[in-house]
Amino acid sequence: MITINVAMAVVLAVLYSVGFYLLMQRSLMRILIGIVVLGHGANLLLQLAGGPPARAPVLGTAPAEDFADPLPQALALTAIVITFALTTYLLALGYRSWVLTGHDEVQDDLEDRRIAASERPDGSMEEDTEGTDEIVDPGSAAASNEPVEAPR
């Protein structure tokens, strides 16, 4: 079983907590940075899972017992490539969202908006524009093309 030193444990704790904190935010940009930070945390943990730093595992350069474990390094490399690619995709998606809706905010889900709409006295989402303190966003306006359940 591998144990790690306190400094690394603290770094990991900070990376994970910052990552999860940012994931809870509304702006897609912050969520994206949260994913990146969380990804760094996971990759660092994967690295540390191989044990303390040691010599490069290349035959002939050092005695075999001084080698670092190469497997977690290979795993971390793969994971870095994957998180990198998917972060790029998410970034592209954020841009698309900005083009389509004018902001990159992750909205409440449809069900929440339906319930909120049905609890308003007039019971319709189109009325968002009048009187309420909500900012009109094209996203929910387009979503309201879909039928809204009438209050009973």
Add this chain to the structure above:
Amino acid sequence: MTTLVTLPVLLPILGAALTVIFARSAMVQRLIGIVVLACVSAVAAILLVAADRSGPVVVELGGWPAPVGIVLVADRLSALLLLVSTVVTLAVLVYAIDQRISDYGRDTASTTFHPIFLLLSTGVSLAYLTGDLFSLFVAFEIMLAASYVLITRRTNASRIRSGMTYVIISLTSSLLFLTTIALVYASTGTVNLADLANRVAELPPGLRTLLSMLTIVTFGIKAAMVPLHFWLPDSYPNAPAPVTALFAGLLTKVGIYALLRTQTLVFPGAGPSAVLLVLAVLTMVVGALGALAQNDLNRLLSFLLVSHIGFMLFGLAVYDAHGAAGTALYIVHHITVQATLFLVGGLITRRTGTVSIDQMGGLARRSPVLAVLFAIPALTLAGIPPTSGFVAKLALLQAGAGATVGTAVVAGFVVLASLLTLWAVVRVWIRVFWGAEKEPLPDADPTDELVVGTAKTSKPMYVATAALIAVSIAIAAAAGPLSAVTERAGTDLLARTPYLEAVLG
């Protein structure tokens, strides 16, 4: 024989590359997709027969023996699920191609659709076959990356938010998976599943429980287990019908498969697991009640999907050979029927121009074929005898009743959730197919592939849907031999020795 195991992974990924090369010729792309998936189905059938006759088929990639190298393992369970998944993928592909042809004509095809579709199939095959925890992660990533593209393809302002939710949730669960792998490696020094099975047993019980719970959370998110299900009814309905059908049929089931594999092989317990039993009850009841509250046809089907994930969790939670066998049989049944229902939902939407159940009505008179196509899978999902749903639920109920008092009580919830499912689909039936006929709504947004009120359907779309129904009828007809296979698969899973001996020699 051993080289055959690599084909379900190799063929689709090479096919995906070929479809990129032939991006200009729509017909060649379509042909490649269908031929590849047909070949993979044939290979999966051969693997199933081989695994059932003479034990798991193992291939060591690059000639490195386990636990050093990566192994691909086709045992009864993985070969069976691979076969069903590929057949369903093939039917969905036929449906998708014909939807495209009826909307845009024969000569064009989307540049991304076919490569991505085959990549998704690659990821699913790899997830079933791999005997290595990290390859499982890679398989999930291939599958999910492909699904991100499919769910956000041709997106518009109303759909982008749900696409984003889906991508963010899946990425988070992938990072949790990565964390789990790091912790597993730090405590055992291996990622080979068979090797892990031996080494995890030597760990202190507290650590073992922690690792086990982490895998349950990770795969629970992917399988949409309550309370980790919230993303599913919100994102799946916002993709075009064939894509939703594929996701609903395969992606969550791969999560359940991963749970089943890791919980039985790596973290074997003694007797029913209380945590999983509670989660199973929650999933069944919350999903079914959620479905009853919906007015959107696709959201309703998505909640039913969540509910039925609970049935599969239940079989796993019972934790004996019969329970595992029941789960395997249920996965086989549910992949087929859930994909069929979403395809039928797509056909209904094309007829009516809406997904809102309130705005449909009297469809049985206008389109009797559609009524039949909906009725059979709906009754199958609810588990009315003599459908495949009844066979699968019976296996689960018998497993639950035969184990302990606790599992017998949860078996009661299985019956309750089945009745709620029946209620939900009957409500759909009454409101969509009976009542006064309503005029179809016009196509609100012609560029949107989601709600297409064109009423243009080609015969192959119906044929593909009917073929899936035929598969589910075949499952019911072959219930005897099939449940014998899943029973043997369940025994293998719990005994662990066939898998361990085949991999580690």
